[in-house]
Amino acid sequence: MKPILEPFVEGMTFTGNLLNDVTLFFTIHNDPRTLEHTLKVADEARKIAQFYDSSLMEKSFQAALLHDISNVIPVSKMLDFAESLSIDILEDERRYARSVHQKLSMVMARDIFGITDPEILSAIESHTTHKPRAEMVDKILFVSDKISWELPGEHGYFNEMRRLTYESNIDEAILIYLDSIWDQRDKLKLVHPWLIEAREELMVITGDSTNEISIQTFTKR
Helix, strand or coil: CCHHHHHHHCCCCCCCCHHHHHHHHHHHCCCHHHHHHHHHHHHHHHHHHHHHCHHHHHHHHHHHHHCCHHHHCCHHHHHHHHHHCCCCCCCHHHHCHHHHHHHHHHHHHHHCCCCCCHHHHHHHHCCCCCCCCCCHHHHHHHHHHHHCCCCCCCCHHHHHHHHHHCCCCHHHHHHHHHHHHHHCCCCCCCCCHHHHHHHHHHHHHHCCCCCCCCHHHHHCC
């Protein structure tokens, strides 16, 4: 473990039970809000995995437990931590420091909690933005994270995402969310390049021709 991560495990006695260890981790760092969200996502991920492929339940559950583990790092320090951990930071990500939290969570899951499974690490690394050529664990965590949010105001598309997910249309469910981000692109600090590529790919996969805006034109602005 790199020295920069060692302070995060002070007071930790790892039990080998990931649920207990993650619960203790967030408790020690006084972050009950992230813990509550994490447990909701983990429960949802297990349900979705069971619906699609029960053999992925444990991987999806572990990815969900660890997806926001980097929330214990202040946003103002996330880029510095990412650089210290030799994480590849895109120029776009430097405009919005919070965008690297998914990569930080992946590294912390690997280096602190000993996760080596590439499917679990991949899902954690892309749980906010999604990515092209995603595997099923990536998709399960992405959807679980989104439909577990409790946000103020009207977000009816979350209900539609849930409906589509449990009708075996998880790609369409993901595209609904990516479209919602794309529709707000002029108001946001960052539309992540992975999200743009994933959306373009899913539009082809699902046959969605409702949005003809040129992605290439936007990315060249």
